[in-house]
Amino acid sequence: MVLRMPALLRDRRASELSEIGIVLGLIVVVSIVAIKILGINISTVLTRVAAAIIGGG
Amino acid sequence: MLINVILYFLISAWLVIIAVLDIRRGEVSNWLTIPPLLIATLWQAAHGGWAILILFVLVLFISEWPVAWPLGIAAVIGIWPEIARQGLETAAVVWIVVLILWVLDVLGGADVKAAMTLAALFPDSRLAWLMVICWWALSMVLFLKRYGRSALRVFAATAVSLSRAKAEGHRAPALPALSIAGLVFLWLYSPQLP
Numbered sequence: 001m002v003l004r005m006p007a008l009l010r011d012r013r014a015s016e017l018s019e020i021g022i023v024l025g026l027i028v029v030v031s032i033v034a035i036k037i038l039g040i041n042i043s044t045v046l047t048r049v050a051a052a053i054i055g056g057g
Numbered sequence: 058m059l060i061n062v063i064l065y066f067l068i069s070a071w072l073v074i075i076a077v078l079d080i081r082r083g084e085v086s087n088w089l090t091i092p093p094l095l096i097a098t099l100w101q102a103a104h105g106g107w108a109i110l111i112l113f114v115l116v117l118f119i120s121e122w123p124v125a126w127p128l129g130i131a132a133v134i135g136i137w138p139e140i141a142r143q144g145l146e147t148a149a150v151v152w153i154v155v156l157i158l159w160v161l162d163v164l165g166g167a168d169v170k171a172a173m174t175l176a177a178l179f180p181d182s183r184l185a186w187l188m189v190i191c192w193w194a195l196s197m198v199l200f201l202k203r204y205g206r207s208a209l210r211v212f213a214a215t216a217v218s219l220s221r222a223k224a225e226g227h228r229a230p231a232l233p234a235l236s237i238a239g240l241v242f243l244w245l246y247s248p249q250l251p
Contacts, residue, residue, distance in 0.1 A: 006118075007120050009091055012090075014075070014082075014085045015168075015230055016231035018196045018200050018227055018229040020161075020163050021158075021164075021196045023212065025192060050138050
């Protein structure tokens with residue numbers, strides 16, 4: 001059996017797809033700003049979900 | 058203090074070199090991206106942030122088998138209390154976002170590894186914001202330069218075609234933006250290494 005590096009580590013490309021990058025960048029920024037405005041703390045939500053799963057309720 | 062300054066210079070030199078290589082060749086040798094990522098991850102882990110090691114394994118796993126992403130989400134939610142306790146929320150979010158962009162073929166592997174290295178060394182939301190703003194601003198400048206007056210039409214067409222299985226478009230260097238963000242963060246905010 002030959003061990004090979006995971007795909008991400010092998011990838012040497014250093015460029016972005018600019019057109020889609022702009023659209024996705026805008027989506028990311030708008031999402032973060034919307035979450036901030038709505039006052040949702042993602043970390044708290046995830047911690048509660050994890051506690052519910054691990055604690056069984 | 059002196060150690061911090063030496064590390065700042067080393068990190069700055071690394072950022073400049075990978076940015077120049079990106080502009081000149083469009084790719085960066087793995088020797089310049091994998092060792093820094095491993096060092097940053099191990100450094101963070103050695104200074105109390107061991108949850109980053111689990112994240113690292115998860116990132117490699119999902120990059121190899123993207124179809125297993127639901128498993129990755131479940132694992133991240135499972136270890137989130139530890140991630141939050143160790144103050145690694147920003148690093149985790151950055152790692153997840155760049156991994157998604159890499160899986161979608163929007164970012165190259167070298168960009169992802171460089172962003173992961175910076176986020177592991179400095180899990181600070183100011184750096185994350187700087188990276189997003191610089192990346193988006195540079196993309197916007199190159200985009201407007203390429204398309205000029207038809208930029209809005211191309212933007213709308215790209216937004217409509219986002220659901221396509223294979224991403225298409227022009228490739229532009231992303232590491233200069235990341236390097237600017239890193240340099241501004243290092244020399245303006247003078248963060249303490251973990």
